[in-house]
Amino acid sequence: MNTLQRNQIILFLLLLIVGCKNNSESGKTESSPLVQSTAVHGNSMGKAKMNIPVLEKNFGDVLRGDTLRHSFMISNPGTDTLTVTELTPLCPCISADMKNFKLAPNDTGWINLTYVTASKIAYDEKELIVSGNGFPPKLTIRVSANIHARNEQLR
Numbered sequence: 001m002n003t004l005q006r007n008q009i010i011l012f013l014l015l016l017i018v019g020c021k022n023n024s025e026s027g028k029t030e031s032s033p034l035v036q037s038t039a040v041h042g043n044s045m046g047k048a049k050m051n052i053p054v055l056e057k058n059f060g061d062v063l064r065g066d067t068l069r070h071s072f073m074i075s076n077p078g079t080d081t082l083t084v085t086e087l088t089p090l091c092p093c094i095s096a097d098m099k100n101f102k103l104a105p106n107d108t109g110w111i112n113l114t115y116v117t118a119s120k121i122a123y124d125e126k127e128l129i130v131s132g133n134g135f136p137p138k139l140t141i142r143v144s145a146n147i148h149a150r151n152e153q154l155r
Contacts, residue, residue, distance in 0.1 A: 065118050
């Protein structure tokens with residue numbers, strides 16, 4: 001191995017070490033804004049964990065103007081308190097609330113979602129982003145319905 005090859009290998013290893021060190025010191029993790037999995041990953045001892053076992057609800061055939069409601073279970077299988085920091089609807093036709101935004105380790109709560117179907121006639125799908133201090137930091141809840149006009153006959 002010549003000197004140039006050795007120097008290139010050393011430079012590569014140094015960049016690799018420095019890059020790994022900077023990521024671990026920042027404490028930041030990159031994740032998709034719409035995490036679709038509730039699985040618990042990695043070694044996160046001493047951390048809050050956000051788990052929503054069922055992320056989707058299809059209301060089936062409904063009439064335009066109906067107000068639909070569903071409660072999604074949320075739990076914290078972690079070892080620190082989970083704080084739900086934000087419930088972000090991606091459409092003004094849905095809203096959500098929780099009775100208690102803090103869940104102790106191994107505690108369970110409910111996200112109460114309301115979906116008003118006044119905006120559209122056809123199949124419709126809406127999302128709610130649930131953000132918190134746990135892992136994963138965000139989960140997406142999706143609701144859908146096949147919306148019919150009031151004068152249509154439902155099967």
